[in-house]
Amino acid sequence: MKGKRYLCFCMALLFVCLFLVNTPSPVQGAPFYHGKREEKKIALTFDDGPHPRYTPEILRLLEQYGIKATFFVVGENMEIYAEAAKALIASPHEIGNHTYTHPHMSALDEKALREEIEKTEEIIRALGGTSSGLFRPPEGKKSAVHTALLEEMAYKTVLWSIDTRDWSHNAPSVICHAVLSAVQGGDILLFHDFVVPPNTTITALEQLIPQLLKSGYQFVTVSELLEG
Numbered sequence: 001m002k003g004k005r006y007l008c009f010c011m012a013l014l015f016v017c018l019f020l021v022n023t024p025s026p027v028q029g030a031p032f033y034h035g036k037r038e039e040k041k042i043a044l045t046f047d048d049g050p051h052p053r054y055t056p057e058i059l060r061l062l063e064q065y066g067i068k069a070t071f072f073v074v075g076e077n078m079e080i081y082a083e084a085a086k087a088l089i090a091s092p093h094e095i096g097n098h099t100y101t102h103p104h105m106s107a108l109d110e111k112a113l114r115e116e117i118e119k120t121e122e123i124i125r126a127l128g129g130t131s132s133g134l135f136r137p138p139e140g141k142k143s144a145v146h147t148a149l150l151e152e153m154a155y156k157t158v159l160w161s162i163d164t165r166d167w168s169h170n171a172p173s174v175i176c177h178a179v180l181s182a183v184q185g186g187d188i189l190l191f192h193d194f195v196v197p198p199n200t201t202i203t204a205l206e207q208l209i210p211q212l213l214k215s216g217y218q219f220v221t222v223s224e225l226l227e228g
Contacts, residue, residue, distance in 0.1 A: 029147045031140075031157040035186040035225035041218045042187045043225045044069040045160065047098055047136065049193035050077055050084035057202050058193050059091055065209050067219035069093050072136040072158075075100035075120030077194060078127065089129040094221035096134035096158065097121060105141045110149050117153065134158050134222055158222050160190035166201040167192050175204035180211065188222060 035041065044062075049055045049071060062069055071088055073095055078085040089095065099116040100123075108116065121131050135155040137146065142157065150157055162182055164175045179189060191201055212219075 029151045029157070031142075031159045032188070032222075032226055033159050034161040034188055037184060037186040039218075040185045040216050041220050041225055042183065042185070042189060042212070043220055043222045044189050044191060045096075045136075045158070045222060046071045046191050046193040048072075048074055048077070048102065048195075050081050050088050051194040052081045052084050054195065054199055054202065055081075055084045055193045056087055058205065059087060059093075061202065061205055061209070062093070063091075065213065065219075067209070067213075068221050068224075069219065070096055070132070070134065070158075070222040071193065072096040072098035072134070073120065073124070074098050074102050074194070075116075075123045076102075078120070078123045082127070085123075085127055089124070089127050094132050094134070094223055095124060095129055096132050096136055096222065097124075097155070098136050099138055102138045105137050105139070105143070105146065108146070110145050113146055113149055114153070117155070132221075132223060156226070158188065160188045162187050162189045164189060164191055164201075164204070166199075166204065167195050169195075169198060169200055172200050172204040172207055175200065176207050176211070179208055183212065183217070185217075186225065188225065 035043070046058065046069060050073060071093055073088070097117055097120050100119040101116065103116065117135065124131065133155055135150060136158050140159050162179055164178055166175055193201070195201060
């Protein structure tokens with residue numbers, strides 16, 4: 001009887017070992033779509049800015065509620081709208097890299113992507129900012145070649161778990177419903193601070209932020225969300 005129990009124990013142990021050996025580890029260089037789900041922490045992210053009007057308006061709204069966000073900036077816009085860029089860098093918010101010209105990623109080889117990233121980082125540093133080590137590819141697209149380069153450059157690729165589609169000029173009520181009907185702890189929310197007018201993002205945020213705070217959500221930067 002004891003022999004059978006011992007044999008069963010050994011077989012079970014062997015099964016566990018084989019399972020651990022064959023269980024794949026997280027894919028290296030895989031993009032982050034969200035953080036840990038256990039806590040009610042979420043990250044607001046804004047792409048394509050800065051914008052001379054909308055970025056300052058968003059900054060004032062975030063300051064009003066004492067919350068932080070992450071801005072994935074386009075280097076070219078940082079140069080063109082230097083005052084808005086300086087205000088963003090002087091704020092407590094996190095800045096990520098969103099390329100220099102916002103190109104179609106399919107058109108970029110490794111050399112071109114490196115130039116897009118490095119040029120944007122140079123502008124951020126020249127304006128007094130620092131690199132967060134976060135990168136968001138335009139339209140959320142990249143290839144295996146891009147992944148290898150981003151790993152080499154020690155960037156974390158950040159996508160999103162909720163797309164508000166604010167760039168399509170959805171009504172604030174539509175944006176709010178898209179968020180409130182799906183939001184959960186760990187979510188990364190995609191907004192834009194550079195949108196061709198009419199811009200409904202600000203109005204949507206004015207309605208969303210107090211509702212999310214009332215529901216117990218804590219707003220953090222992407223880096224804070226990924227750190228857990």
